[in-house]
Amino acid sequence: MRILLWHVHGSWTGSFVAGPHHYLLPVLPGGGPWGRGRCGRDWPATARDVPAAELAETDVDLVVLQRPEEVALAEGWLGRRPGVDVPAVYVEHNAPPEHAARSRHPIADRTDVPLVHVTHFNELMWDSGEAPTTTVPHGIADPGRQWTGELRRAVALINEPVRRGRVTGSDLLPRFGAALPVDLFGIGTDGVGAADLGPPAGADVRGLGDVGQADLHRRMTQRRLYLHTARWTSLGLSLLEAMALGMPVVVPATAEAAVAVPPAAGAVGTSVAELVEEARRLADDRARAAAAGAAARAHVLEHFGLEQFLRRWDEVLDGVVAGRHPATWTDAPQDHSPTARPA
Secondary structure (H helix, E strand, O other), rough: OEEOOOOOOOOHHHHOOOOOOOOEEEEEOOOOOOEEEOOOOOOOEEEEEEEHHHHHOOOOEEEEOOOOHHHHHHHHHHOOOOOOEEEEEEEEEEOOOOHHHHHHOOOOOOOOEEEEEEEEHHHOOOOOOOOOEEEEEOOOOOOOOOOOOOOEEEEEEEHHHHHHHHHOOHHHHHHHHOOOOEEEEEEOOOOOOHHOOOOOOOEEEEEEOOOOOHHHHHHHHEEEEOOOOOOOOOOHHHHHHHHOOOEEEEEEEOOOOOHHHOOEEEEOOHHHHHHHHHHHHHOOOHHHHHHHHHHHHHHHHHHHHHHHHHHHHHHHHHHHOOOOHHHHHHHOOOOOOOOOOOO
16 A cells, blocks of 8 residues: 555554555655654655655555644645545644543544554543544564663653653652652653652752664663653653563553553552662672563563564554444444453
């Protein structure tokens, strides 16, 4: 198929374009959120930049929408209406930004554009209305076991931690930093310390900036454990990547992480004090950390592998293009990840 989609979330898109199709990424002269194209990513040649001005003369079999504004953009650039003149799906990457009980999805009133969530938690929280709905969980390429853990330090990856604050759990980092040193990577982290995030202001938290993925993985895996502090989010791909690298993880039991991360991978819970104490134990016991990291890696490879992600997406795309009624999707198993855990 020839699939039009925007480069919105780099890690998710990297997995998606690893499939067997041709992926058309719009480019505008000024780039920006609507026309950044590949943006220099090391993706297959089947994912190619296409100037937006050429899309009207380009054969497109299906449109992958990810933001409400893209519905009008696609219609204007293609001269065809997504879901009416050309098959389309809408991928929802996020949990509702406001109160879940009052959050109706932007395409909830459409029956011609299936809505695909990236976590079961998101599907549960959004009011998807009349839109045919399913879930295709994340899938990541195996980066290989790289964890060494020689540094008694924790690492966290958060973009714009000061601005995003409690949503990303940035304010929790000083609590951990009082028990063991915490290194923070991501956009807007240069020079950030505990005093910028929350009490205690004197905790050992170091913002180290935004670095490329290869260097980031190397520096991450030198640290003893990975902290994932998000309170309200989808399941972070950075968390899954850390687990695939063989890192032990300490994670609040919120959103999809509550069922996607097994306790054997490190620590999952809602007591901050207990999470901090378990982070300290992992930091002090390298053998324990290694065992937890091995469990984390095995879990991710079994439940969030790239092959099953692409296979499930092919089922979705084939169904949409063939005109099969997507309502039947919800009658079948959605994926192979754990969706419930016995008491």
